[in-house]
Amino acid sequence: MERSYLLDAFDSGWISSRGEYIGHSEKILASVAGTPYAAVCSNGTTALHLALLAIGIAPGDEVIIPSLTYIATLNALYYVGATPIIVDVLDDTWCIDPTAVESVITARTKAIIAVDLYGQPADYTALAQVAKQHGLRLIADAAESIAGSLHGVPTGALADVSVFSFFGNKVITSGEGGAVTTASPDIDRLVRQLRNQGNHPTQRYVHDMIGYNYRMTNLSAAILTAQLERIDGLVSERRRVVDTYTSLIGGSNAFRLQEVSPGAVPTPWMISVRITGLDSARRDEVIQRLGEVGIESRPVFPLIQTMPFVPKEHRRSTPVAELISQEGISLPTFPQLSDDTIQMIVDALHRTLAQI
Structure with a gap:
């Protein structure tokens, strides 16, 4: 329409x-x-x-x-x-x-x-x-x-x-x-x-x-x-994509998923996970290597207080957010993704982690 x-x-x-x-x-x-x-x-x-x-x-x-x-x-x-x-x-x-x-x-x-x-x-x-x-x-x-x-x-x-x-x-x-x-x-x-x-x-x-x-x-x-x-169909397809990712990587010790709070029904905009134990440099290497095999991913947002234009007096220490930002990666989440393609992405992610 x-x-x-x-x-x-x-x-x-x-x-x-x-x-x-x-x-x-x-x-x-x-x-x-x-x-x-x-x-x-x-x-x-x-x-x-x-x-x-x-x-x-x-x-x-x-x-x-x-x-x-x-x-x-x-x-x-x-x-x-x-x-x-x-x-x-x-x-x-x-x-x-x-x-x-x-x-x-x-x-x-x-x-x-x-x-x-x-x-x-x-x-x-x-x-x-x-x-x-x-x-x-x-x-x-x-x-x-x-x-x-x-x-x-x-x-x-x-x-x-x-x-x-x-x-x-x-x-x-x-x-x-x-x-x-x-x-x-x-x-x-x-x-x-x-x-x-x-x-x-x-x-x-x-x-x-x-x-x-x-x-x-x-x-x-x-x-x-x-x-x-x-909207119901569009949201449903996003949820299918995220549910498929969750079923494939949710049990792995290598990852931590963003958790759903009690009583909440999220609308998953983007599947984002933490690769446990990685610093930002190695996380960025994962992103680069996935890109080399045709899989676009991106880092979780950097902390807003790290932007160059933010005055010193507005900067604060936020250690939890810092660790999430350091370890976090966002994976393809568009609703046209098939379950087979999601499986391919997850397999490539595991291979990449094994290599680094």
Whole structure:
């Protein structure tokens, strides 16, 4: 249906940020996310920027984030002038450690960003308790976990505000795209105004706040609508791929899988495993050798505080995340992978480890 909807949007003449597929995609997404409000935008990073602005994060505010995440989580904080307080992750799920979060809260702390790393929902039960106790906002960076859940609650409804990414390699894609979901009409109203150059909701060319051009095009929304309409099948195929990997390598002492937390139903974006005992240099050698036989793999995200532009005062020691990042490797996870191909990849991985 993607091609059909895309051509329909093109033929309608509404190819930019107005058109019926914008509303169609938002309606379906709200249902998937379990929230009354969903606003699409240009990508996942702009979604996070909009969420931070909509909840009032301002220069000097402290926001707690995990060290093991994609750089966009950190970049969005710098966009608004906030101070990132980087903490460690849990050894089993690789998601932000609620105990570590509570240990760094100060009078300047305003929010927590949890990241559903590789599609594994963070411990929102514990995080929500911490946030409530200290009067903080809770943001879910659910860029990788659409259609996942925790204790029956969809990932889009586990925090005050949640953000998604629809980049080309995500489970659901619009080529480029993102979204903000929330149960708050005030947050939704602000997100919609901010994404549209701060334009007044009813008075055209009246801009009563600084805004941004973060709108999704109707063409992208047409693709997104088709993807969302068949989300069950797309997620099911990803889960089949990950389940097959798990059955083949789960019993090996050479590997540690990212664990599923109690009550969680992940949406596996990418199968990532730890090769136990390897340093980053040898892990990178594994990646290189797999590439030489036609198997693309990649390292687990490096720690965000190691990036050259991060000020010294924002760098923290996060030993659990450091070990996961050092040992971690992500393997091919696209839904068209056959079981035989997955077996071939796992066999090549074992041969490579034996060689080094």
